[in-house]
Amino acid sequence: MKKIRLFLFWFSMFTFYALQSQEKKTNVILFLVDDMGWTDASCLGSDLYKTPHLDKLVSDGMMFTNGYASSTVCSPTRASIVTGKYPASLRLTDWIEGHQKPFAKMKIPKWNQKLDIEEVTIAEMFKKNHYKTIHLGKWHLGEDPKYWPEHQGFDINIGGYSAGSPKADGGQGYFSPYHNPRMSNGNKGEYLTDRLANEAVSFIKKNKTKPFFMNLWLYNVHMPLQAKKEVVQKYKSKINKGMTHNNATYAAMIEHMDDALGAVVQALKETGLENNTIVVFHSDNGGHLKPTSNAPLRSGKGDLYEGGVRVPLVFKWPLKIKAGAVSNELAISADIMPTLLSLVNNKYKMPKGVDGIDLSPALLEHKKLDREAIYWHYPHYHKGGAKPYSAIRKGDWKLIQIYEEDMLQLYNLKEDLGETKNVAIQNTKKVKELLQDLNQWKQDVGAQLPTPNPDYDETKNKFYFDKSIKH
Numbered sequence: 419m420k421k422i423r424l425f426l427f428w429f430s431m432f433t434f435y436a437l438q439s440q441e442k443k444t445n446v447i448l449f450l451v452d453d454m455g456w457t458d459a460s461c462l463g464s465d466l467y468k469t470p471h472l473d474k475l476v477s478d479g480m481m482f483t484n485g486y487a488s489s490t491v492c493s494p495t496r497a498s499i500v501t502g503k504y505p506a507s508l509r510l511t512d513w514i515e516g517h518q519k520p521f522a523k524m525k526i527p528k529w530n531q532k533l534d535i536e537e538v539t540i541a542e543m544f545k546k547n548h549y550k551t552i553h554l555g556k557w558h559l560g561e562d563p564k565y566w567p568e569h570q571g572f573d574i575n576i577g578g579y580s581a582g583s584p585k586a587d588g589g590q591g592y593f594s595p596y597h598n599p600r601m602s603n604g605n606k607g608e609y610l611t612d613r614l615a616n617e618a619v620s621f622i623k624k625n626k627t628k629p630f631f632m633n634l635w636l637y638n639v640h641m642p643l644q645a646k647k648e649v650v651q652k653y654k655s656k657i658n659k660g661m662t663h664n665n666a667t668y669a670a671m672i673e674h675m676d677d678a679l680g681a682v683v684q685a686l687k688e689t690g691l692e693n694n695t696i697v698v699f700h701s702d703n704g705g706h707l708k709p710t711s712n713a714p715l716r717s718g719k720g721d722l723y724e725g726g727v728r729v730p731l732v733f734k735w736p737l738k739i740k741a742g743a744v745s746n747e748l749a750i751s752a753d754i755m756p757t758l759l760s761l762v763n764n765k766y767k768m769p770k771g772v773d774g775i776d777l778s779p780a781l782l783e784h785k786k787l788d789r790e791a792i793y794w795h796y797p798h799y800h801k802g803g804a805k806p807y808s809a810i811r812k813g814d815w816k817l818i819q820i821y822e823e824d825m826l827q828l829y830n831l832k833e834d835l836g837e838t839k840n841v842a843i844q845n846t847k848k849v850k851e852l853l854q855d856l857n858q859w860k861q862d863v864g865a866q867l868p869t870p871n872p873d874y875d876e877t878k879n880k881f882y883f884d885k886s887i888k889h
Contacts, residue, residue, distance in 0.1 A: 443549070443629035444735070444762045445695040447618075447682060448754065450499070450633070451675055452492060452556055452583075452640040453719055455705020455712040456728045457662075458672055466656060466663035467672040471680030475699055478734050480743035480781055485731025486811075487703045488751040490720055490796055490804055492582060493558050495702040495751050496635070500539045500559075500570070502755030502772035506795040506865040508537070513582060514558060519799045520871075521879035523822050524806050526798050527866035532560035533570065538769035540755045541571030544631035546766050552621055554614050555635040558582040566600070572633070576617050577601040577610075583640045584610055592637070592644040609646060611638050611671075615678035619685040626689040634682065638675040643709055645670030668709035693736045696761060698754060701729035707802070716837040720802020722809065722818055723837050727794060733781055735761070745780045748811060750792045753777050773863070793859050797821070797868045806868040810856040817842075817852035821868050826853065 457463040461473040488498035491513040494505030505511045509530040519526070533539075541551045553567035557578030560566065567575040579600050584591040592610045595603035604613050618634050645667050653666035653673075663669065679699070686692040704726040705711070707718040712725035719726055731749055733739055738761075752774030759768065760776045779785040791812035796804055806821040814832035819825075828842040828849055842849050860867075 442694075443547070444737075445630050445632075445691055446544070446549075446758055446762065447632045447634060447686075447695060447697045448499070448758075449679060449682070449697060449699045450496075450555075450635040451699075451701045451730075452635070452637055453703060453706050454639055454672075454675070454701035454730065455710050455718065455725065456715055456730065457712060458639070458705055458710055459676075459730065462730060464663050464672075465661050466653065467669050469672060469676040471676045471683065472699065472730075472732075475679065475683070475697065475734050476732055478736065478741045479697070480733050480739050480745055482731040482733075482745050482747065482749040482777075482780075484746055484748050485700070485729060486727050486748070486750045486792060487701060487729045489794065490703050490722065490726035490802070491800065492556075492640075492702045494796075496557070496559055497533050497537075498751045498774075499700070499702075499754050500533070500541065500633075501537050502540070502752050502769070502774040503537075504752055504773045504793060504795070504863055506793075506860070507771060507773055507863040508533070509864075509866055510559075511796060511866070512798040512800075514560065514580075517799055517801060519879065519882065521873055521875040521882055522799055522871060523874050523879075524797075524799075524868040525871035525873075526806065526868055529797075529866060532562070532565045535565065535569060539571045540758065541567070541631060541633070543571075543755075543759055543764060543766060543769070544762075545571055545573070547762070547764055548629065550625050550628050550630040551632075552576070552630065553578045553633040553635070554617055554621075555633070556582065556637045556640075557635070563599075567633070574621070575600050577614060577637075578633075578635070583642070584637050584644075591642050609674060611636055611674045611678050615681040618678075618682050622682070622685045622691065623689060626691060634678075636675055636678060638678075639668060639671040639709075641706065641709070643667040643671065645674060649673055662711050662713055665709045696733065696735045696758065698758070699730060699732040699734075700751065700754065702751075703727065704729060714836050717803055720800035720804055722794075722796070722804050722807045722820070724816075724831070724835070726802065726804070733757075733777075735781075739781050740784075743784065745784070747777070747780045747787045748789060748792050749777055749780075750774065757781070791855060791859075793856065795860065795863075795865045797866055808856055808860060808865070810852050810859070812852060812855065815848060815852060817849060817856060819853065819856060828852070 459469040552574040553572040594608040649670035653669040715725035716723035717725040757777040794809040818827040
């Protein structure tokens with residue numbers, strides 16, 4: 419009997435400390451917005467959009483003023499986030515399935531149109547650490563279901579499949595019925611972003627005693643432009659002549675996105691999890707120029723300039739990240755995985771081939787990062803304006819290599835944020851340095867290069883471009 423009591427005592431103590439250890443694990447929510455531009459928030463300079471919850475997140479956390487998406491389009495950035503690798507390393511360099519340009523001057527390489535199962539994802543790393551994992555919202559990393567979230571480390575998948583935007587064909591787009599194979603339809607008139615937020619809140623409340631990793635990847639603010647009528651009407655009354663942002667429906671979509679963020683943060687407060695939860699806010703590429711403006715940045719989604727890749731990046735963690743902090747360090751989507759794993763004290767070795775770096779020194783100690791440069795590689799064409807290109811940012815300098823024209827463009831972003839003046843001719847030494855670095859990086863990651871197209875036909879190319887897939 420004495421031995422039994424002793425066994426029960428030690429068993430109860432082991433269970434108690436195991437639970438205590440589990441409770442101390444830090445929760446993580448990765449909140450990703452689709453197509454949100456660098457100034458698409460009131461705290462980021464918008465003269466129309468109202469984002470009180472994002473404004474509060476920024477004031478409670480650290481914002482990276484030089485935060486970048488890994489690509490000018492969505493799928494490559496999403497793959498970069500979950501693997502910590504550059505799109506060039508994954509050979510997943512365009513949105514799936516991409517624009518087809520068979521008569522263009524350059525022939526695009528045969529690129530990877532899926533996130534390979536063999537890749538180690540951030541969700542798989544959190545699962546190793548005994549976290550519950552959930553993905554909610556857009557995925558867009560493979561046509562075949564075997565590449566969807568439930569096969570990439572997520573215990574639960576709500577709404578993530580092959581589509582890059584809500585489908586109006588057979589459904590109502592952002593309004594139920596959704597005809598989404600990974601999410602049931604809601605009541606008539608239910609708004610997709612509200613639904614995803616409610617699912618996230620429900621999950622948080624059900625799992626408040628367990629550590630969790632959550633991907634909350636909204637379909638907002640990707641087209642089609644759809645929002646609740648009363649909110650659209652509210653913004654119509656606010657628009658004045660000369661405003662930089664002047665699309666009421668898009669403004670309403672921004673508000674719906676912000677409300678979703680607010681609902682999730684409120685759920686953390688109500689469950690007592692706010693202090694011990696890291697919230698990351700990011701966008702997969704720059705704002706689409708049809709409904710918004712990225713000014714003072716040049717251009718937008720699908721183009722090679724700052725408007726296509728510079729995006730919001732915010733980290734909030736009340737226990738360890740100083741409120742209201744700002745970092746001017748270079749940061750890119752590929753950094754999110756190694757940073758989060760470091761912040762939660764992941765005990766497993768980082769997967770091979772990770773390109774991103776740990777941002778913790780900047781987040782926790784406001785130190786400079788051990789980084790010389792960040793890179794982009796997009797050997798494709800896009801209706802947003804991009805032609806096959808590679809680019810490097812090092813310090814204040816940005817060099818763009820455009821393959822079709824065999825052209826180099828150099829900008830000093832400190833002096834010329836809008837990339838209005840190509841100063842390559844005046845700075846040949848800097849061009850040589852950056853091009854050498856860029857070429858070495860391309861070689862290191864095995865970047866696939868475009869090649870001259872033997873079927874190039876200028877007339878056919880123009881016609882085919884006009885008829886190509888819209889994205």
